[in-house]
Amino acid sequence: MPEVIVPIGPQHPALKEPVNFRVIADGEKIVRLELDISYTHRGIEKAAEQRTFIRALPLLERVCGICSHSHSTAFAKGVEELMQLTIPPRAQYIRTIIGELERMHSHLLWLGVAAHEIGFNTLFMWTWRDREAVQDTLEEMSGNRVHYGMNEVGGVRRDLTPSQVNAALQRLPNLEERITKYVDMVQNQETMLLRFRGIGKLTKEEVLKYGAVGPTARASGVDYDIRMDDPYLVYADVPWNVVTDTSGDVYGRTRVRIGELAESLKIVRSCLEHLPEGPIRVNPPKTAPKGEILSRYEAPRGELVHFIRTNGTDRVERVDIRTPTLANWTSVAACLVNQNLADIPVIVAAIDPCLSCTSRITIVDKGDGNTGIVTWDELRRRSRLRDRRQEGA
Amino acid sequence: MTSPLTLDFVMETMKGSGTAEQVRSNRIRITTTPKRVRDAITTSRELLACERLITISAADNGRTLELIYHLTGPHRTVISIAAELPRDAPEIPTVSDILPPAGIYERQIHDLFGIVFAGHPDLKRIILGEDWPEHEYPLRKDWKPGPDTFYGGIREERI
Numbered sequence: 001m002p003e004v005i006v007p008i009g010p011q012h013p014a015l016k017e018p019v020n021f022r023v024i025a026d027g028e029k030i031v032r033l034e035l036d037i038s039y040t041h042r043g044i045e046k047a048a049e050q051r052t053f054i055r056a057l058p059l060l061e062r063v064c065g066i067c068s069h070s071h072s073t074a075f076a077k078g079v080e081e082l083m084q085l086t087i088p089p090r091a092q093y094i095r096t097i098i099g100e101l102e103r104m105h106s107h108l109l110w111l112g113v114a115a116h117e118i119g120f121n122t123l124f125m126w127t128w129r130d131r132e133a134v135q136d137t138l139e140e141m142s143g144n145r146v147h148y149g150m151n152e153v154g155g156v157r158r159d160l161t162p163s164q165v166n167a168a169l170q171r172l173p174n175l176e177e178r179i180t181k182y183v184d185m186v187q188n189q190e191t192m193l194l195r196f197r198g199i200g201k202l203t204k205e206e207v208l209k210y211g212a213v214g215p216t217a218r219a220s221g222v223d224y225d226i227r228m229d230d231p232y233l234v235y236a237d238v239p240w241n242v243v244t245d246t247s248g249d250v251y252g253r254t255r256v257r258i259g260e261l262a263e264s265l266k267i268v269r270s271c272l273e274h275l276p277e278g279p280i281r282v283n284p285p286k287t288a289p290k291g292e293i294l295s296r297y298e299a300p301r302g303e304l305v306h307f308i309r310t311n312g313t314d315r316v317e318r319v320d321i322r323t324p325t326l327a328n329w330t331s332v333a334a335c336l337v338n339q340n341l342a343d344i345p346v347i348v349a350a351i352d353p354c355l356s357c358t359s360r361i362t363i364v365d366k367g368d369g370n371t372g373i374v375t376w377d378e379l380r381r382r383s384r385l386r387d388r389r390q391e392g393a
Numbered sequence: 394m395t396s397p398l399t400l401d402f403v404m405e406t407m408k409g410s411g412t413a414e415q416v417r418s419n420r421i422r423i424t425t426t427p428k429r430v431r432d433a434i435t436t437s438r439e440l441l442a443c444e445r446l447i448t449i450s451a452a453d454n455g456r457t458l459e460l461i462y463h464l465t466g467p468h469r470t471v472i473s474i475a476a477e478l479p480r481d482a483p484e485i486p487t488v489s490d491i492l493p494p495a496g497i498y499e500r501q502i503h504d505l506f507g508i509v510f511a512g513h514p515d516l517k518r519i520i521l522g523e524d525w526p527e528h529e530y531p532l533r534k535d536w537k538p539g540p541d542t543f544y545g546g547i548r549e550e551r552i
Contacts, residue, residue: 035519036519037519037520038518038519038520038521038522038523039522041520041521041522043531045532046531046532081417208444208445209493210493210494211445211446211492211493211494223394224445228394229394229465229469230419230469230471293416293417294420294447294450294463294471294473296447296471303447305447305448305463307448307450307452307461307463309452317452318452318453320448320450320451320452322447322448322450322498326497326498326501327448327494329497330493330494330496330497
Protein backbone atom coordinates (compact mmCIF):
# COMPACT_ATOMS: atom_id res chain seq x y z
CA MET A 1 0.00 0.00 0.00
CA PRO A 2 1.47 3.39 -0.97
CA GLU A 3 1.91 6.18 1.57
CA VAL A 4 -0.87 8.77 1.56
CA ILE A 5 -0.87 12.34 2.76
CA VAL A 6 -3.80 13.19 5.03
CA PRO A 7 -4.19 16.93 5.54
CA ILE A 8 -6.07 17.67 8.75
CA GLY A 9 -7.25 21.18 9.53
CA PRO A 10 -6.87 24.09 9.85
CA GLN A 11 -10.50 24.60 10.87
CA HIS A 12 -12.79 22.28 12.75
CA PRO A 13 -15.81 23.05 14.89
CA ALA A 14 -15.10 20.97 18.02
CA LEU A 15 -11.66 22.20 19.05
CA LYS A 16 -10.65 25.84 19.20
CA GLU A 17 -7.90 27.55 17.24
CA PRO A 18 -6.48 26.42 13.91
CA VAL A 19 -3.52 24.25 13.07
CA ASN A 20 -2.83 22.22 9.97
CA PHE A 21 -1.37 18.75 10.07
CA ARG A 22 -0.11 16.82 7.10
CA VAL A 23 -0.16 13.26 8.26
CA ILE A 24 1.79 10.91 6.05
CA ALA A 25 0.17 7.52 6.48
CA ASP A 26 0.81 4.03 5.25
CA GLY A 27 -2.62 2.42 5.38
CA GLU A 28 -3.95 3.15 8.86
CA LYS A 29 -0.48 3.60 10.32
CA ILE A 30 1.08 7.03 10.68
CA VAL A 31 4.54 7.42 9.16
CA ARG A 32 5.26 11.11 9.77
CA LEU A 33 3.60 14.35 10.83
CA GLU A 34 4.26 17.79 9.37
CA LEU A 35 2.58 20.84 10.78
CA ASP A 36 1.70 24.41 9.92
CA ILE A 37 0.92 26.66 12.87
CA SER A 38 0.78 29.96 11.00
CA TYR A 39 -2.95 30.54 11.22
CA THR A 40 -3.08 32.46 14.49
CA HIS A 41 0.17 34.39 14.31
CA ARG A 42 -0.91 37.89 15.32
CA GLY A 43 2.43 39.64 15.74
CA ILE A 44 1.96 40.18 19.47
CA GLU A 45 5.72 40.16 20.17
CA LYS A 46 6.22 42.99 17.69
CA ALA A 47 3.18 44.87 19.01
CA ALA A 48 4.46 44.58 22.60
CA GLU A 49 7.67 46.39 21.59
CA GLN A 50 5.62 49.44 20.61
CA ARG A 51 3.71 49.73 23.91
CA THR A 52 4.61 50.88 27.42
CA PHE A 53 4.70 48.21 30.15
CA ILE A 54 1.25 49.28 31.33
CA ARG A 55 -0.23 48.73 27.88
CA ALA A 56 1.83 45.69 26.94
CA LEU A 57 0.60 43.63 29.89
CA PRO A 58 -3.08 43.41 28.88
CA LEU A 59 -1.92 42.70 25.32
CA LEU A 60 0.24 39.77 26.46
CA GLU A 61 -2.61 38.50 28.61
CA ARG A 62 -4.44 37.99 25.33
CA VAL A 63 -1.83 35.64 23.89
CA CYS A 64 -4.05 32.84 25.18
CA GLY A 65 -7.68 32.63 26.27
CA ILE A 66 -7.18 29.76 28.70
CA CYS A 67 -3.86 30.52 30.36
CA SER A 68 -4.16 34.31 30.22
CA HIS A 69 -3.02 34.74 33.82
CA SER A 70 0.09 32.66 33.08
CA HIS A 71 1.23 35.08 30.39
CA SER A 72 0.54 38.23 32.37
CA THR A 73 2.25 36.82 35.48
CA ALA A 74 5.30 35.65 33.53
CA PHE A 75 5.67 39.10 31.98
CA ALA A 76 4.89 41.09 35.15
CA LYS A 77 7.29 39.12 37.34
CA GLY A 78 10.05 39.44 34.75
CA VAL A 79 9.67 43.20 34.43
CA GLU A 80 9.38 43.58 38.22
CA GLU A 81 12.64 41.69 38.67
CA LEU A 82 14.35 43.95 36.14
CA MET A 83 12.97 46.98 38.01
CA GLN A 84 14.10 45.36 41.29
CA LEU A 85 10.64 45.74 42.80
CA THR A 86 9.50 43.75 45.81
CA ILE A 87 5.87 42.77 45.49
CA PRO A 88 3.73 42.78 48.66
CA PRO A 89 2.96 39.26 50.00
CA ARG A 90 -0.79 39.72 49.67
CA ALA A 91 -0.39 40.39 45.94
CA GLN A 92 1.81 37.27 45.60
CA TYR A 93 -0.87 35.17 47.32
CA ILE A 94 -3.66 36.58 45.13
CA ARG A 95 -1.59 35.89 42.00
CA THR A 96 -1.05 32.31 43.17
CA ILE A 97 -4.75 31.77 43.92
CA ILE A 98 -5.79 32.98 40.46
CA GLY A 99 -2.95 30.99 38.84
CA GLU A 100 -3.98 27.73 40.51
CA LEU A 101 -7.71 28.29 39.85
CA GLU A 102 -6.70 28.80 36.23
CA ARG A 103 -4.83 25.48 36.26
CA MET A 104 -7.91 23.76 37.73
CA HIS A 105 -10.26 25.17 35.12
CA SER A 106 -7.81 24.32 32.35
CA HIS A 107 -7.33 20.70 33.52
CA LEU A 108 -11.08 20.18 34.01
CA LEU A 109 -11.64 21.59 30.53
CA TRP A 110 -9.00 19.24 29.15
CA LEU A 111 -10.51 16.22 30.87
CA GLY A 112 -13.85 17.07 29.24
CA VAL A 113 -12.25 17.49 25.80
CA ALA A 114 -10.37 14.19 26.13
CA ALA A 115 -13.59 12.43 27.18
CA HIS A 116 -15.37 13.97 24.20
CA GLU A 117 -12.67 12.80 21.80
CA ILE A 118 -13.23 9.19 22.85
CA GLY A 119 -17.01 9.59 22.64
CA PHE A 120 -17.52 9.54 26.42
CA ASN A 121 -19.78 12.56 26.59
CA THR A 122 -21.17 11.90 30.08
CA LEU A 123 -17.75 12.63 31.55
CA PHE A 124 -17.48 15.69 29.32
CA MET A 125 -20.73 17.04 30.80
CA TRP A 126 -19.64 16.24 34.36
CA THR A 127 -16.24 17.88 34.21
CA TRP A 128 -17.56 20.98 32.49
CA ARG A 129 -20.25 21.29 35.14
CA ASP A 130 -17.62 21.05 37.88
CA ARG A 131 -15.48 23.56 36.01
CA GLU A 132 -18.31 26.08 36.43
CA ALA A 133 -17.66 26.16 40.19
CA VAL A 134 -14.08 27.23 39.42
CA GLN A 135 -15.25 29.72 36.81
CA ASP A 136 -17.77 31.21 39.26
CA THR A 137 -15.00 31.72 41.79
CA LEU A 138 -12.79 33.40 39.20
CA GLU A 139 -15.67 35.60 38.09
CA GLU A 140 -16.44 36.66 41.65
CA MET A 141 -12.81 37.54 42.28
CA SER A 142 -11.92 39.23 39.02
CA GLY A 143 -15.20 40.06 37.28
CA ASN A 144 -14.33 37.80 34.35
CA ARG A 145 -14.42 34.12 33.42
CA VAL A 146 -11.33 34.45 31.22
CA HIS A 147 -8.84 37.35 30.90
CA TYR A 148 -9.04 38.12 34.60
CA GLY A 149 -7.07 41.36 34.30
CA MET A 150 -5.74 40.89 37.84
CA ASN A 151 -2.08 41.56 37.16
CA GLU A 152 -0.22 44.78 36.71
CA VAL A 153 3.43 45.62 37.00
CA GLY A 154 3.84 46.14 40.77
CA GLY A 155 1.10 43.85 42.08
CA VAL A 156 -2.55 43.04 41.46
CA ARG A 157 -5.40 45.33 40.53
CA ARG A 158 -8.18 43.93 42.72
CA ASP A 159 -8.21 42.92 46.36
CA LEU A 160 -10.12 39.91 47.71
CA THR A 161 -12.87 40.67 50.23
CA PRO A 162 -13.53 38.31 53.18
CA SER A 163 -16.85 37.30 51.62
CA GLN A 164 -15.14 36.33 48.34
CA VAL A 165 -12.61 34.28 50.28
CA ASN A 166 -15.41 32.52 52.18
CA ALA A 167 -17.44 31.83 49.07
CA ALA A 168 -14.38 30.30 47.40
CA LEU A 169 -13.56 28.15 50.45
CA GLN A 170 -17.14 26.86 50.56
CA ARG A 171 -16.94 25.60 46.98
CA LEU A 172 -13.81 23.56 47.62
CA PRO A 173 -15.20 20.50 49.53
CA ASN A 174 -17.59 19.63 46.72
CA LEU A 175 -14.85 20.02 44.09
CA GLU A 176 -12.57 17.84 46.20
CA GLU A 177 -15.20 15.11 46.26
CA ARG A 178 -15.58 15.31 42.48
CA ILE A 179 -11.82 15.11 41.92
CA THR A 180 -11.66 11.97 44.11
CA LYS A 181 -14.37 10.51 41.90
CA TYR A 182 -12.32 11.24 38.74
CA VAL A 183 -9.22 9.65 40.30
CA ASP A 184 -11.28 6.51 40.80
CA MET A 185 -12.85 6.69 37.33
CA VAL A 186 -9.63 7.01 35.36
CA GLN A 187 -8.30 3.86 37.02
CA ASN A 188 -11.42 1.73 36.76
CA GLN A 189 -13.67 2.98 33.97
CA GLU A 190 -13.55 0.54 31.04
CA THR A 191 -13.94 3.05 28.17
CA MET A 192 -11.19 5.29 29.49
CA LEU A 193 -8.82 2.40 30.13
CA LEU A 194 -9.41 1.02 26.62
CA ARG A 195 -8.84 4.28 24.83
CA PHE A 196 -6.09 5.83 26.98
CA ARG A 197 -3.81 2.93 27.88
CA GLY A 198 -0.78 2.40 25.70
CA ILE A 199 -1.81 5.22 23.33
CA GLY A 200 0.71 7.91 22.38
CA LYS A 201 3.43 6.41 24.50
CA LEU A 202 6.59 8.38 25.24
CA THR A 203 9.40 6.92 27.31
CA LYS A 204 11.41 9.00 29.76
CA GLU A 205 14.32 9.06 27.30
CA GLU A 206 12.06 10.24 24.46
CA VAL A 207 10.59 13.02 26.60
CA LEU A 208 14.09 14.27 27.37
CA LYS A 209 15.18 13.89 23.77
CA TYR A 210 12.19 15.71 22.25
CA GLY A 211 11.89 18.30 25.01
CA ALA A 212 8.25 17.75 26.01
CA VAL A 213 7.05 19.88 28.92
CA GLY A 214 4.35 19.94 31.58
CA PRO A 215 1.95 17.04 32.20
CA THR A 216 3.16 15.39 28.97
CA ALA A 217 6.67 15.15 30.43
CA ARG A 218 5.60 14.38 33.99
CA ALA A 219 3.47 11.46 32.80
CA SER A 220 6.70 9.81 31.64
CA GLY A 221 8.41 10.26 34.98
CA VAL A 222 10.31 13.47 34.14
CA ASP A 223 9.75 15.58 37.24
CA TYR A 224 10.40 19.04 35.79
CA ASP A 225 8.00 21.58 37.30
CA ILE A 226 9.03 25.23 37.35
CA ARG A 227 7.05 25.84 40.53
CA MET A 228 9.54 23.51 42.26
CA ASP A 229 12.67 24.07 40.13
CA ASP A 230 12.68 27.84 40.07
CA PRO A 231 10.11 28.84 42.72
CA TYR A 232 8.23 32.07 42.13
CA LEU A 233 5.18 33.69 43.81
CA VAL A 234 4.52 31.69 47.02
CA TYR A 235 5.16 28.14 45.82
CA ALA A 236 8.15 27.79 48.13
CA ASP A 237 5.95 28.52 51.18
CA VAL A 238 2.81 26.44 50.61
CA PRO A 239 2.68 22.64 50.88
CA TRP A 240 2.30 20.81 47.55
CA ASN A 241 3.89 18.00 45.54
CA VAL A 242 4.99 17.51 41.96
CA VAL A 243 2.71 14.87 40.39
CA THR A 244 4.37 12.32 38.14
CA ASP A 245 3.41 9.02 36.58
CA THR A 246 5.44 6.26 34.98
CA SER A 247 3.14 4.94 32.26
CA GLY A 248 3.98 7.65 29.68
CA ASP A 249 0.77 7.27 27.63
CA VAL A 250 -2.49 9.22 27.44
CA TYR A 251 -3.61 7.32 30.54
CA GLY A 252 -0.59 8.66 32.43
CA ARG A 253 -1.20 12.21 31.23
CA THR A 254 -4.80 11.96 32.46
CA ARG A 255 -3.64 10.70 35.85
CA VAL A 256 -1.09 13.51 36.15
CA ARG A 257 -3.68 16.17 35.33
CA ILE A 258 -6.20 14.76 37.82
CA GLY A 259 -3.44 14.55 40.43
CA GLU A 260 -2.56 18.17 39.74
CA LEU A 261 -6.21 19.14 40.19
CA ALA A 262 -6.00 17.83 43.75
CA GLU A 263 -2.66 19.59 44.35
CA SER A 264 -3.95 22.90 42.95
CA LEU A 265 -6.98 22.66 45.21
CA LYS A 266 -4.64 22.19 48.19
CA ILE A 267 -2.62 25.27 47.17
CA VAL A 268 -5.76 27.39 46.68
CA ARG A 269 -7.13 26.34 50.06
CA SER A 270 -3.84 27.00 51.84
CA CYS A 271 -3.47 30.43 50.19
CA LEU A 272 -7.05 31.44 50.96
CA GLU A 273 -6.68 30.38 54.60
CA HIS A 274 -3.34 32.11 55.10
CA LEU A 275 -3.92 35.23 52.99
CA PRO A 276 -1.69 37.89 54.60
CA GLU A 277 -2.96 41.40 55.27
CA GLY A 278 -1.40 44.43 53.66
CA PRO A 279 -1.22 46.39 50.41
CA ILE A 280 -1.80 44.68 47.07
CA ARG A 281 0.59 46.72 44.94
CA VAL A 282 3.52 49.08 44.90
CA ASN A 283 3.96 51.95 42.51
CA PRO A 284 6.35 50.82 39.80
CA PRO A 285 8.84 53.22 38.21
CA LYS A 286 7.94 54.30 34.69
CA THR A 287 11.06 52.86 33.13
CA ALA A 288 13.12 49.74 33.60
CA PRO A 289 16.93 49.79 33.51
CA LYS A 290 18.84 48.02 30.74
CA GLY A 291 18.78 44.28 31.34
CA GLU A 292 17.50 40.91 30.26
CA ILE A 293 15.75 38.06 31.99
CA LEU A 294 14.35 34.64 31.24
CA SER A 295 11.05 34.60 33.14
CA ARG A 296 9.79 31.03 33.63
CA TYR A 297 6.28 30.05 34.68
CA GLU A 298 4.58 26.67 35.02
CA ALA A 299 1.43 27.17 32.94
CA PRO A 300 -1.29 24.47 32.93
CA ARG A 301 0.26 22.97 29.77
CA GLY A 302 3.85 23.15 30.92
CA GLU A 303 6.77 25.51 31.09
CA LEU A 304 6.03 28.94 29.68
CA VAL A 305 8.99 31.23 29.01
CA HIS A 306 9.12 34.97 28.44
CA PHE A 307 12.56 36.23 27.45
CA ILE A 308 12.42 39.94 28.24
CA ARG A 309 15.00 42.55 27.36
CA THR A 310 14.68 46.16 28.52
CA ASN A 311 16.69 49.17 27.41
CA GLY A 312 16.14 51.91 30.01
CA THR A 313 12.91 53.20 28.48
CA ASP A 314 9.27 52.60 29.38
CA ARG A 315 8.87 49.74 26.92
CA VAL A 316 10.52 46.40 26.21
CA GLU A 317 13.32 46.07 23.69
CA ARG A 318 12.26 42.51 23.00
CA VAL A 319 9.85 39.99 24.44
CA ASP A 320 10.27 36.45 23.13
CA ILE A 321 7.50 34.06 24.15
CA ARG A 322 7.93 30.29 24.03
CA THR A 323 4.61 28.65 24.79
CA PRO A 324 4.39 25.11 26.18
CA THR A 325 2.46 23.85 23.15
CA LEU A 326 5.31 24.83 20.80
CA ALA A 327 7.68 22.79 22.94
CA ASN A 328 5.32 19.81 22.87
CA TRP A 329 4.82 19.57 19.09
CA THR A 330 8.15 17.83 18.55
CA SER A 331 7.11 15.05 20.93
CA VAL A 332 3.65 14.73 19.34
CA ALA A 333 5.26 14.27 15.94
CA ALA A 334 7.44 11.58 17.50
CA CYS A 335 4.78 9.68 19.40
CA LEU A 336 2.30 9.60 16.49
CA VAL A 337 4.70 7.51 14.44
CA ASN A 338 3.36 3.94 14.03
CA GLN A 339 0.09 4.80 15.76
CA ASN A 340 -3.35 4.36 14.24
CA LEU A 341 -4.95 7.22 12.26
CA ALA A 342 -8.04 6.97 14.47
CA ASP A 343 -5.98 7.85 17.53
CA ILE A 344 -4.90 11.26 16.20
CA PRO A 345 -7.66 13.18 18.03
CA VAL A 346 -6.88 11.73 21.43
CA ILE A 347 -3.07 11.84 21.08
CA VAL A 348 -3.13 15.44 19.90
CA ALA A 349 -5.65 16.34 22.60
CA ALA A 350 -3.42 14.68 25.20
CA ILE A 351 -0.87 17.49 25.08
CA ASP A 352 -3.84 19.86 25.51
CA PRO A 353 -2.80 21.88 22.46
CA CYS A 354 -3.45 25.57 22.68
CA LEU A 355 -4.28 25.32 18.98
CA SER A 356 -6.55 22.94 17.17
CA CYS A 357 -7.43 20.28 14.68
CA THR A 358 -9.80 19.41 11.84
CA SER A 359 -12.88 20.40 9.93
CA ARG A 360 -12.47 17.98 7.11
CA ILE A 361 -9.93 15.54 5.89
CA THR A 362 -8.92 15.15 2.28
CA ILE A 363 -7.45 11.80 1.58
CA VAL A 364 -5.21 11.69 -1.44
CA ASP A 365 -4.37 8.24 -2.63
CA LYS A 366 -0.95 8.45 -4.23
CA GLY A 367 -1.49 5.11 -5.97
CA ASP A 368 -4.45 5.98 -8.16
CA GLY A 369 -4.52 9.74 -7.65
CA ASN A 370 -8.06 9.70 -6.23
CA THR A 371 -9.01 12.50 -3.90
CA GLY A 372 -11.76 12.13 -1.34
CA ILE A 373 -13.03 14.03 1.65
CA VAL A 374 -13.57 12.55 5.08
CA THR A 375 -15.43 14.69 7.58
CA TRP A 376 -14.53 15.00 11.24
CA ASP A 377 -17.65 12.94 12.02
CA GLU A 378 -16.40 10.18 9.77
CA LEU A 379 -13.07 10.17 11.56
CA ARG A 380 -14.91 10.00 14.89
CA ARG A 381 -17.08 7.16 13.57
CA ARG A 382 -13.96 5.20 12.66
CA SER A 383 -12.61 5.94 16.07
CA ARG A 384 -15.78 4.48 17.67
CA LEU A 385 -15.63 1.43 15.41
CA ARG A 386 -12.17 0.83 16.76
CA ASP A 387 -13.60 1.02 20.28
CA ARG A 388 -16.13 -1.64 19.49
CA ARG A 389 -13.49 -3.85 17.96
CA GLN A 390 -11.46 -3.53 21.13
CA GLU A 391 -14.44 -4.21 23.36
CA GLY A 392 -15.23 -7.30 21.34
CA ALA A 393 -11.66 -8.53 21.57
CA MET B 394 16.95 17.09 41.47
CA THR B 395 20.66 17.55 42.10
CA SER B 396 22.38 20.59 43.62
CA PRO B 397 22.67 23.76 41.48
CA LEU B 398 25.76 24.39 39.37
CA THR B 399 28.28 26.88 40.68
CA LEU B 400 29.79 29.59 38.52
CA ASP B 401 33.33 28.35 39.21
CA PHE B 402 32.49 24.85 38.03
CA VAL B 403 30.81 26.14 34.87
CA MET B 404 33.73 28.50 34.13
CA GLU B 405 36.20 25.65 34.54
CA THR B 406 34.18 23.28 32.34
CA MET B 407 33.35 25.77 29.63
CA LYS B 408 36.86 27.18 29.43
CA GLY B 409 37.61 27.85 25.79
CA SER B 410 33.93 28.17 24.92
CA GLY B 411 33.43 31.71 26.14
CA THR B 412 33.07 33.88 29.23
CA ALA B 413 30.62 32.88 31.95
CA GLU B 414 28.77 35.12 34.39
CA GLN B 415 26.14 34.54 37.06
CA VAL B 416 23.24 36.84 36.19
CA ARG B 417 21.08 35.78 39.15
CA SER B 418 20.64 32.70 41.29
CA ASN B 419 19.95 29.71 39.06
CA ARG B 420 21.06 31.46 35.84
CA ILE B 421 24.49 31.39 34.24
CA ARG B 422 25.12 33.20 30.97
CA ILE B 423 27.92 32.22 28.63
CA THR B 424 28.89 34.64 25.90
CA THR B 425 30.50 33.00 22.91
CA THR B 426 30.86 33.30 19.12
CA PRO B 427 28.68 31.67 16.44
CA LYS B 428 31.51 29.30 15.50
CA ARG B 429 31.80 27.94 19.04
CA VAL B 430 28.07 27.56 19.79
CA ARG B 431 27.87 23.93 18.73
CA ASP B 432 30.91 23.00 20.81
CA ALA B 433 29.57 24.92 23.79
CA ILE B 434 26.25 23.08 23.56
CA THR B 435 27.92 19.70 23.17
CA THR B 436 30.16 20.39 26.18
CA SER B 437 27.28 21.56 28.36
CA ARG B 438 25.30 18.46 27.39
CA GLU B 439 28.13 16.09 28.13
CA LEU B 440 29.84 17.69 31.11
CA LEU B 441 27.13 19.85 32.70
CA ALA B 442 24.28 17.32 32.19
CA CYS B 443 22.17 19.90 30.33
CA GLU B 444 19.65 17.46 28.88
CA ARG B 445 16.91 19.95 28.05
CA LEU B 446 16.71 22.88 25.67
CA ILE B 447 14.20 25.35 27.12
CA THR B 448 14.12 27.61 24.08
CA ILE B 449 16.24 29.62 21.68
CA SER B 450 15.65 33.35 22.07
CA ALA B 451 16.48 35.79 19.31
CA ALA B 452 16.88 39.54 19.44
CA ASP B 453 17.87 42.33 17.10
CA ASN B 454 20.75 44.36 18.56
CA GLY B 455 20.99 46.81 15.67
CA ARG B 456 24.31 45.93 14.07
CA THR B 457 24.05 42.29 15.06
CA LEU B 458 21.38 39.67 15.61
CA GLU B 459 21.73 37.71 18.83
CA LEU B 460 20.80 34.11 19.57
CA ILE B 461 20.55 32.78 23.11
CA TYR B 462 20.23 29.04 23.72
CA HIS B 463 18.73 28.29 27.15
CA LEU B 464 19.55 24.83 28.50
CA THR B 465 18.85 23.11 31.78
CA GLY B 466 19.26 19.73 33.42
CA PRO B 467 18.73 17.81 36.68
CA HIS B 468 20.61 20.57 38.55
CA ARG B 469 17.83 22.97 37.39
CA THR B 470 20.35 25.72 36.67
CA VAL B 471 19.66 27.53 33.41
CA ILE B 472 22.74 27.82 31.20
CA SER B 473 22.21 30.52 28.56
CA ILE B 474 24.66 30.38 25.66
CA ALA B 475 24.63 33.64 23.71
CA ALA B 476 26.23 34.48 20.35
CA GLU B 477 25.98 37.51 18.10
CA LEU B 478 25.70 37.14 14.33
CA PRO B 479 26.54 39.78 11.72
CA ARG B 480 23.37 41.36 10.38
CA ASP B 481 24.33 41.24 6.70
CA ALA B 482 25.08 37.50 6.68
CA PRO B 483 23.35 35.89 9.65
CA GLU B 484 24.26 32.23 9.41
CA ILE B 485 24.98 29.65 12.09
CA PRO B 486 25.21 25.85 12.06
CA THR B 487 22.04 24.11 13.18
CA VAL B 488 21.91 22.25 16.49
CA SER B 489 18.75 20.32 15.61
CA ASP B 490 20.79 17.16 15.08
CA ILE B 491 22.12 17.18 18.65
CA LEU B 492 18.97 18.69 20.21
CA PRO B 493 15.82 17.70 18.30
CA PRO B 494 13.56 20.32 19.98
CA ALA B 495 15.77 23.03 18.44
CA GLY B 496 14.34 22.18 15.01
CA ILE B 497 11.02 23.94 15.53
CA TYR B 498 12.60 26.96 17.27
CA GLU B 499 15.12 27.40 14.47
CA ARG B 500 12.35 27.36 11.87
CA GLN B 501 10.52 30.02 13.85
CA ILE B 502 13.61 32.25 14.14
CA HIS B 503 14.35 31.76 10.45
CA ASP B 504 10.83 32.99 9.67
CA LEU B 505 10.87 36.05 11.91
CA PHE B 506 14.53 37.15 11.81
CA GLY B 507 15.91 35.62 8.64
CA ILE B 508 18.72 33.78 10.39
CA VAL B 509 19.90 30.81 8.34
CA PHE B 510 20.60 27.61 10.25
CA ALA B 511 23.03 25.77 8.03
CA GLY B 512 22.39 22.05 7.89
CA HIS B 513 18.79 22.20 9.16
CA PRO B 514 16.95 19.35 7.41
CA ASP B 515 13.72 21.25 6.73
CA LEU B 516 14.02 25.02 7.20
CA LYS B 517 10.50 25.69 5.96
CA ARG B 518 8.11 28.41 6.98
CA ILE B 519 6.15 27.60 10.13
CA ILE B 520 4.96 30.76 11.89
CA LEU B 521 4.21 33.16 9.05
CA GLY B 522 1.45 32.43 6.56
CA GLU B 523 2.04 31.09 3.07
CA ASP B 524 1.21 34.47 1.52
CA TRP B 525 3.93 36.31 3.43
CA PRO B 526 6.51 37.72 0.98
CA GLU B 527 10.04 36.32 0.87
CA HIS B 528 12.91 38.18 2.55
CA GLU B 529 10.70 40.22 4.88
CA TYR B 530 11.56 39.53 8.51
CA PRO B 531 9.01 41.26 10.73
CA LEU B 532 10.82 41.07 14.06
CA ARG B 533 13.89 42.91 12.80
CA LYS B 534 13.88 46.42 14.20
CA ASP B 535 14.17 48.09 10.81
CA TRP B 536 11.24 46.20 9.26
CA LYS B 537 8.27 48.26 8.17
CA PRO B 538 5.29 46.90 6.25
CA GLY B 539 5.36 48.08 2.64
CA PRO B 540 2.27 50.11 1.70
CA ASP B 541 1.59 48.07 -1.46
CA THR B 542 2.88 44.70 -0.31
CA PHE B 543 0.43 41.84 0.14
CA TYR B 544 1.00 40.09 3.49
CA GLY B 545 -1.93 37.68 3.50
CA GLY B 546 -5.65 37.62 4.08
CA ILE B 547 -8.05 38.49 1.29
CA ARG B 548 -6.77 40.32 -1.76
CA GLU B 549 -8.75 43.42 -2.53
CA GLU B 550 -9.98 43.09 -6.09
CA ARG B 551 -10.58 46.46 -7.67
CA ILE B 552 -12.58 46.92 -10.84
